[in-house]
Amino acid sequence: xxxxxxxxxxxxxxxxxxxxxxxxxxxxxxxxxxxxxxxxxxxxxxxxxxxxxxxxxxxxxxxxxxxxxxxxxxxxxxxxxxxxxxxxxxxxxxxxxxxxxxxxxxxxxxxxxxxxxxxxxxxxxxxxxxxxxxxxxxxxxxxxxxxxxxxxxxxxxxxxxxxxxxxxxxxxxxxxxxxxxxxxxxxxxxxxxxxxxxxxxxxxxxxxxxxxxxxxxxxxxxxxxxxxxxxxxxxxxxxxxxxxxxxxxxxxxxxxxxxxxxxxxxxxxxxxxxxxxxxxxxxxxxxxxxxxxxxxxxxxxxxxxxxxxxxxxxxxxxxxxxxxxxxxxxxxxxxxxxxxxxxxxxxxxxxxxxxxxxxxxxxxxxxxxxxxxxxxxxxxxxxxxxxxxxxxxxxxxxxxxxxxxxxxxxxxxxxxxxxxxxxxxxxxxxxx
Amino acid sequence: xxxxxxxxxxxxxxxxxxxxxxxxxxxxxxxxxxxxxxxxxxxxxxxxxxxxxxxxxxxxxxxxxxxxxxxxxxxxxxxxxxxxxxxxxxxxxxxxxxxxxxxxxxxxxxxxxxxxxxxxxxxxxxxxxxxxxxxxxxxxxxxxxxxxxxxxxxxxxxxxxxxxxxxxxxxxxxxxxxxxxxxxxxxxxxxxxxxxxxxxxxxxxxxxxxxxxxxxxxxxxxxxxxxxxxxxxxxxxxxxxxx
Ligand SMILES: Cc1cc2nc3c(=O)[nH]c(=O)nc-3n(C[C@H](O)[C@H](O)[C@H](O)COP(=O)(O)OP(=O)(O)OC[C@H]3O[C@@H](n4cnc5c(N)ncnc54)[C@H](O)[C@@H]3O)c2cc1C
Ligand SMILES: NC(=O)c1ccc[n+]([C@@H]2O[C@H](COP(=O)([O-])OP(=O)(O)OC[C@H]3O[C@@H](n4cnc5c(N)ncnc54)[C@H](OP(=O)(O)O)[C@@H]3O)[C@@H](O)[C@H]2O)c1
Numbered sequence: 158x159x160x161x162x163x164x165x166x167x168x169x170x171x172x173x174x175x176x177x178x179x180x181x182x183x184x185x186x187x188x189x190x191x192x193x194x195x196x197x198x199x200x201x202x203x204x205x206x207x208x209x210x211x212x213x214x215x216x217x218x219x220x221x222x223x224x225x226x227x228x229x230x231x232x233x234x235x236x237x238x239x240x241x242x243x244x245x246x247x248x249x250x251x252x253x254x255x256x257x258x259x260x261x262x263x264x265x266x267x268x269x270x271x272x273x274x275x276x277x278x279x280x281x282x283x284x285x286x287x288x289x290x291x292x293x294x295x296x297x298x299x300x301x302x303x304x305x306x307x308x309x310x311x312x313x314x315x316x317x318x319x320x321x322x323x324x325x326x327x328x329x330x331x332x333x334x335x336x337x338x339x340x341x342x343x344x345x346x347x348x349x350x351x352x353x354x355x356x357x358x359x360x361x362x363x364x365x366x367x368x369x370x371x372x373x374x375x376x377x378x379x380x381x382x383x384x385x386x387x388x389x390x391x392x393x394x395x396x397x398x399x400x401x402x403x404x405x406x407x408x409x410x411x412x413x414x415x416x417x418x419x420x421x422x423x424x425x426x427x428x429x430x431x432x433x434x435x436x437x438x439x440x441x442x443x444x445x446x447x448x449x450x451x452x453x454x455x456x457x458x459x460x461x462x463x464x465x466x467x468x469x470x471x472x473x474x475x476x477x478x479x480x481x482x483x484x485x486x487x488x489x490x491x492x493x494x495x496x497x498x499x500x501x502x503x504x505x506x507x508x509x510x511x512x513x514x515x516x517x518x519x520x521x522x523x524x525x526x527x528x529x530x531x532x533x534x535x536x537x538x539x540x541x542x543x544x545x546x547x548x549x550x551x552x553x554x555x556x557x558x559x560x561x562x563x564x565x566x567x568x569x570x571x572x573x574x575x576x577x578x579x580x581x582x583x584x585x586x587x588x589x
Numbered sequence: 590x591x592x593x594x595x596x597x598x599x600x601x602x603x604x605x606x607x608x609x610x611x612x613x614x615x616x617x618x619x620x621x622x623x624x625x626x627x628x629x630x631x632x633x634x635x636x637x638x639x640x641x642x643x644x645x646x647x648x649x650x651x652x653x654x655x656x657x658x659x660x661x662x663x664x665x666x667x668x669x670x671x672x673x674x675x676x677x678x679x680x681x682x683x684x685x686x687x688x689x690x691x692x693x694x695x696x697x698x699x700x701x702x703x704x705x706x707x708x709x710x711x712x713x714x715x716x717x718x719x720x721x722x723x724x725x726x727x728x729x730x731x732x733x734x735x736x737x738x739x740x741x742x743x744x745x746x747x748x749x750x751x752x753x754x755x756x757x758x759x760x761x762x763x764x765x766x767x768x769x770x771x772x773x774x775x776x777x778x779x780x781x782x783x784x785x786x787x788x789x790x791x792x793x794x795x796x797x798x799x800x801x802x803x804x805x806x807x808x809x810x811x812x813x814x815x816x817x818x819x820x821x822x823x824x825x826x827x828x829x830x831x832x
Contacts, residue, residue, distance in 0.1 A: 178629075
């Protein structure tokens with residue numbers, strides 16, 4: 158079958174197995190050589206791609222829930238969307254959620270995903286109490302901070318390269334309303350938005366949309382969105398209808414003029430300042446989920462997302478250079494997202510570090526890769542790194558420099574025989 | 590509502606069970622052979638939909654057990670979903686009658702045995718509905734799967750007769766004709782991606798057919814068109830095709 162992840166690039170020929178029980182999975186794994194888990198395919202690049210993949214979509218049963226403490230035991234193929242659907246009406250929500258709810262629990266752990274509250278709540282692994290991991294020999298180990306800690310640290314953020322995450326125990330967060338109180342502030346430039354992020358460190362959620370095509374005085378103009386859980390409002394709001402992009406748009410639809418026009422209108426559509434309006438959780442956290450297959454607007458050739466993070470003290474200078482470079486290239490994208498992260502965690506390959514992260518979508522085209530290579534050097538020069546869950550092209554060198562704990566990760570893989578058993582196109586490219 | 594699902598480890602059946610638990614707040618009885626797997630699904634359904642659920646052992650080809658199996662229900666179910674099935678392997682079935690028999694018995698004989706028992710109870714009480722999952726493969730015999738196809742064809746005819754009979758007692762029978770569905774049954778087969786439905790989509794169609802109610806549905810809808818075309822090819826021509 159043909160297989161591709163969210164960026165629809167690359168598209169490869171693959172075979173795959175799904176499973177419902179650990180025994181069934183073990184049966185496949187004993188016979189087969191190399192493989193990687195492909196879950197919901199919401200990673201952008203080639204982290205979940207390989208000639209042979211394991212599908213977790215049928216391993217999706219919720220096995221236990223403790224309504225006292227909000228502890229859930231569930232199989233890793235369940236989606237965050239399903240967990241929300243089941244537990245939100247009873248007053249429980251995910252304590253960390255990315256910008257789409259259509260990812261699996263396994264994918265959330267394997268990329269150690271972050272949300273708009275990273276500066277306060279850290280990565281997804283913070284709410285993971287433990288999980289069972291199937292190793293290359295078919296044995297299953299329980300991993301947590303107390304048991305097999307090394308495997309826990311390597312697997313959270315480990316991009317499926319340490320084994321198959323099976324049953325997960327996680328803790329949810331109590332909430333009393335399915336609404337967020339949102340505040341929106343429009344900012345003229347980079348300096349202004351940096352000040353505002355720092356000023357609002359105590360807000361639970363913060364993220365900014367940034368216009369990557371704005372230049373000169375307007376460089377870094379953005380719209381900051383802040384949020385707190387509301388205390389009023391019901392727990393089960395009507396969910397919005399999902400629309401869909403029915404087919405690939407011709408690649409030509411996205412060019413620097415159309416994108417620049419879009420960005421202009423988006424910026425001015427938002428009022429200068431809105432304080433504390435009530436919006437449903439879905440609208441606040443998952444605006445893009447309302448349009449199924451929105452990835453088709455980039456046409457058949459696909460697209461990629463470039464997400465970088467720079468240490469806090471290098472952020473201002475580094476981002477300025479990067480934004481200038483992107484603006485002058487004219488290859489800008491609709492959605493630039495800017496956020497201030499909190500401190501990094503101990504996991505070997507988790508992406509976030511204390512500082513600013515910027516994420517940009519780019520249509521795949523010839524001119525793109527030289528530009529991204531240039532950006533890579535700027536990122537490394539400023540002590541930053543790129544997010545593996547979005548990556549499809551970074552070199553081994555960029556990876557090694559960005560992730561100083563790669564060696565411990567790689568050695569663990571060697572020691573436990575994972576290098577013969579779990580590889581993605583990405584891990585082969587990175588030589589990890 | 591109490592819903593009994595026969596062959597509940599089928600991916601389609603499970604998706605249907607979830608639909609009824611969600612929208613009808615139905616209590617679900619999952620019956621199949623692999624009890625350990627069923628137990629997990631019982632937990633899942635209970636937590637997701639806050640309904641009652643239980644797992645029971647049921648073997649479609651152990652005909653002698655069917656009477657006792659159904660007798661134990663108190664109260665009797667309000668509806669039954671018959672989902673067990675076995676695709677088998679056509680090549681093997683041509684060479685080994687045991688495989689052919691296994692296919693025929695699982696898809697047809699087993700269904701006829703248990704449904705007859707259920708039908709007479711529903712008829713007597715003047716209450717209930719039966720959802721039978723057959724297949725588009727039963728619409729016309731093809732060299733690549735005519736043993737399975739003929740068993741499903743028999744099931745389709747059986748369900749139509751049952752509908753005719755039970756209609757008079759207010760018992761509704763729905764025949765479901767799926768095309769390709771992404772389940773354990775079709776895993777590893779190279780099927781045209783655009784024609785494959787997810788179990789949840791099929792379940793949605795089935796639930797809609799129950800609500801309406803409908804007698805016979807194709808799922809996804811385009812199979813109605815495809816099967817119309819396939820049925821209209823003259824036999825003279827059809828026999829020469831490699832389908
Ligand atoms: C619209 C959109 C918004 C996003 N927003 C954010 C965001 O705000 N923050 C953020 O951090 N990320 C974000 N992402 C990225 C996304 O959260 C991650 O890529 C996530 O890992 C996808 O999960 P998945 O279930 O789709 O996994 P896949 O894409 O299928 O796989 C991703 C990786 O996880 C591994 N994996 C998955 N399941 C298992 C398992 N059971 N055992 C072992 N390995 C496994 C795979 O092997 C692969 O390496 C976004 C993506 C999209 C499309
Ligand atoms: N998938 C498709 O493309 C497709 C297309 C058209 C029609 N269908 C039909 O749709 C129905 C459901 O199919 P599916 O794809 O969901 O199949 P599936 O996932 O393979 O499930 C079939 C189930 O039937 C059960 N079963 C088999 N033999 C049994 C027996 N003797 N007694 C009791 N249960 C038995 C098995 O569970 P246990 O092992 O626990 O018993 C198995 O889980 C089947 O009738 C199939 O023929 C499927």
